[in-house]
Amino acid sequence: AAGVIQSPRHLIKEKRETATLKCYPIPRHDTVYWYQQGPGQDPQFLISFYEKMQSDKGSIPDRFSAQQFSDYHSELNMSSLELGDSALYFCASSLLVSSYEQYFGPGTRLTVT
């Protein structure tokens, strides 16, 4: 079965650079969630989208922005990167905003040097 696809899988950036992470949900899933997992920490919810509209917002820094496109894929844009942004960024998808089950992608490991 098709799973959530994230690209790139690994990304190395320098401080103050920008990064764009992409997420392709499971086909027919219309809701996308972004989570950040720092080293040795639990995943923290950043933001979610349903039908291209932001549906919920968590602890996402103002330097970050995200959007969902007409094909339901989503991009997380990160600017003015800081060392503390180094983390594993997970995308999850579900069918319908009221769905109870989220399917996670493999994550993008971002390293800021």
Next chain:
Amino acid sequence: AQSVSQHNHHVILSEAASLELGCNYSYGGTVNLFWYVQYPGQHLQLLLKYFSGDPLVKGIKGFEAEFIKSKFSFNLRKPSVQWSDTAEYFCAVKGGGNKLTFGTGTQLKVEL
């Protein structure tokens, strides 16, 4: 706001030992509860979930969990662990809204 507390941060067991990982949540309304497993270097995989009905839920790989509403708990159990169960286990709650709130995780190491 919802929160999740996992009591054991690191657990070491021998193969065939029984496992119980504690999870308590804080939320005043109806919740959905989940256990996810993260194998080394891999993404989160759903082990089991509770929405409603029978408070004893069975998941994949022989895991089960019991929802005790009066104790705000959702403990994960497995009668006999295997070396391949070595992983990190996260309890998560979905209350208001659609986001998942995760606990801090329990690192399980199963020794041969």
